[in-house]
Amino acid sequence: MILRAGVFYDGTLAEPRKNVDVVIDGDRVAEVRNAAEGTQPDVAAACITPGLVNAHVHMVGSGEANTMAAVAAMNQNQAMLAAVANAEKSLRAGVTTVRDLGSQLGIGQALRDAIAAGLVPGPRMRAAGRALCMTGGHGWFIGRPIDNPWEARKAVREELFAGADCIKMIATGGVLTKGAVPGNAQLLPDELEAAIAEAHRHGLRVAAHAIGTEGIKNALRAGIDSIEHGHMLDDEAIELFKARDVYLVPTLAAPTCILEHIHDGSQPAFVVQKAEQVNEAMLRNIRRAYEAGVKVAGGSDAGTPFNDHDNYWREVELMHELLGMTPQQALHAATNRAAELIGLHRGTLAPGEPADMLLLARDINVDIRALGKPQLVIKAGCKAYDSRS
Numbered sequence: 001m002i003l004r005a006g007v008f009y010d011g012t013l014a015e016p017r018k019n020v021d022v023v024i025d026g027d028r029v030a031e032v033r034n035a036a037e038g039t040q041p042d043v044a045a046a047c048i049t050p051g052l053v054n055a056h057v058h059m060v061g062s063g064e065a066n067t068m069a070a071v072a073a074m075n076q077n078q079a080m081l082a083a084v085a086n087a088e089k090s091l092r093a094g095v096t097t098v099r100d101l102g103s104q105l106g107i108g109q110a111l112r113d114a115i116a117a118g119l120v121p122g123p124r125m126r127a128a129g130r131a132l133c134m135t136g137g138h139g140w141f142i143g144r145p146i147d148n149p150w151e152a153r154k155a156v157r158e159e160l161f162a163g164a165d166c167i168k169m170i171a172t173g174g175v176l177t178k179g180a181v182p183g184n185a186q187l188l189p190d191e192l193e194a195a196i197a198e199a200h201r202h203g204l205r206v207a208a209h210a211i212g213t214e215g216i217k218n219a220l221r222a223g224i225d226s227i228e229h230g231h232m233l234d235d236e237a238i239e240l241f242k243a244r245d246v247y248l249v250p251t252l253a254a255p256t257c258i259l260e261h262i263h264d265g266s267q268p269a270f271v272v273q274k275a276e277q278v279n280e281a282m283l284r285n286i287r288r289a290y291e292a293g294v295k296v297a298g299g300s301d302a303g304t305p306f307n308d309h310d311n312y313w314r315e316v317e318l319m320h321e322l323l324g325m326t327p328q329q330a331l332h333a334a335t336n337r338a339a340e341l342i343g344l345h346r347g348t349l350a351p352g353e354p355a356d357m358l359l360l361a362r363d364i365n366v367d368i369r370a371l372g373k374p375q376l377v378i379k380a381g382c383k384a385y386d387s388r389s
């Protein structure tokens with residue numbers, strides 16, 4: 001199959017190319033070459049980019065106004081059906097790879113395997129299984145309690161046994177859990193260290209939910225691979241990020257979508273009040289971290305209130321608007337960077353890489369929202385979604 005692009009972005013920060021043919025062989029990219037006269041492409045589009053990579057999703061969440069209540073109330077069948085529907089929704093919106101950072105009942109792992117086996121449509125996935133949290137801590141409804149270092153080690157072993165291919169830890173309170181204070185540290189340094197060392201021994205990367213300053217630094221010092229949210233980071237945290245080469249996944253869409261819907265009165269007051277605090281810190285701190293050279297990877301916390309799985313284009317737009325990234329830099333964060341963090345592939349379009357790509361009606365440099373309405377989504381060399389048919 002030959003796809004012709006007016007403008008071609010390969011997912012890196014290399015200069016975009018004009019008038020390019022992308023040749024697909026099977027499930028991989030065979031060649032990217034200048035469009036040859038006389039060669040008839042199978043499809044042509046104004047712009048081609050890699051498929052989007054979302055490093056932070058919850059497939060069991062569907063953007064409900066009260067996510068905690070909705071997820072905690074679902075039985076296994078309901079949660080699985082929601083996750084299957086969300087996987088298809090992601091793919092149709094051009095998200096071809098995700099990292100699920102917390103689901104109950106083994107749902108993330110089962111969904112990942114069903115997609116890989118071709119049973120249901122969806123993106124390539126990594127899944128953390130249950131999040132490791134303190135007893136009653138943030139996210140308990142998609143988590144499991146640990147209250148000392150040996151429980152932390154055992155929890156990693158059990159999640160690994162249950163098929164997790166990354167680990168999620170809760171280092172601070174959060175917005176969506178009633179009673180949890182986002183600024184407060186939750187899991188202790190020795191619990192973080194024990195779990196991270198155990199996970200790394202088995203080749204699993206560890207992501208920490210961390211909003212408060214102390215918890216962010218606890219996780220960074222304990223050897224974490226990525227900080228999720230990171231909104232209250234300070235100068236010392238920025239230095240730790242850089243010295244330890246840790247990714248920041250800022251989930252800008254999560255508080256933004258909550259605050260965009262406060263006037264309909266559908267959300268619990270505790271969610272709105274905490275989102276306002278967190279949003280203020282986010283606007284103050286995340287751009288500073290990016291400008292200081294912290295590696296920012298795209299992740300939206302899809303599944304949280306009004307932040308649905310087909311909304312990832314919004315995270316890309318917010319990285320452009322709030323962090324000062326160019327559209328190409330935001331695309332890089334949401335493809336190549338996020339893919340590096342997830343570790344399944346490089347998230348770029350080059351010979352030998354997976355043929356996951358989007359055909360868009362407009363150049364993203366002119367209209368970044370073109371990412372939200374792909375004309376054609378290709379995953380593993382096959383048409384996953386065609387808006388024109």
Ligand SMILES: [Zn+2]
Nearest residue numbers: 056058101301
């Ligand atoms: Zn999350």
